[in-house]
């Protein structure tokens with residue numbers, strides 16, 4: 001955390017407490033989560049300090065802001081390239097450490113030189129699946145290969161429209 005002492009970023013005790021909370025944190029906390037946790041040991045902490053510290057860290061490339069949750073921005077101190085998976089029910093975000101060989105065909109790149117990507121996966125975590133009591137299944141069309149997630153088997157394929165071709169995966 002020595003790098004924090006560079007110009008333009010005063011390492012106040014409040015900011016240090018935020019940095020310590022974020023260091024090695026794998027939970028992708030939102031600003032409010034950081035505020036509530038740091039406030040426990042630092043009662044003078046304000047939400048504004050959390051916000052402007054996050055903003056400074058983001059500018060310096062020390063944290064990555066995640067927009068995977070449409071309701072709140074989350075922050076990741078792990079700035080190594082990786083992807084994320086969010087539970088749509090409890091909004092838990094987990095890391096996906098795998099490289100995906102996806103590419104934009106040259107005709108669609110609009111002159112850009114592509115330097116990276118970030119893939120957001122959506123789903124329901126095991127805890128929420130258990131709590132919900134209903135297991136979601138994936139059904140695949142034997143005819144066109146399309147897949148559909150749902151609680152019961154679709155009568156016809158949502159893609160090719162054929163009936164009786166959907167079968168449960170796994």
Ligand code: ZN
Nearest residue numbers: 087090125128
């Ligand atoms: Zn969940």
Ligand code: MN
Nearest residue numbers: 076078094095
């Ligand atoms: Mn992450």
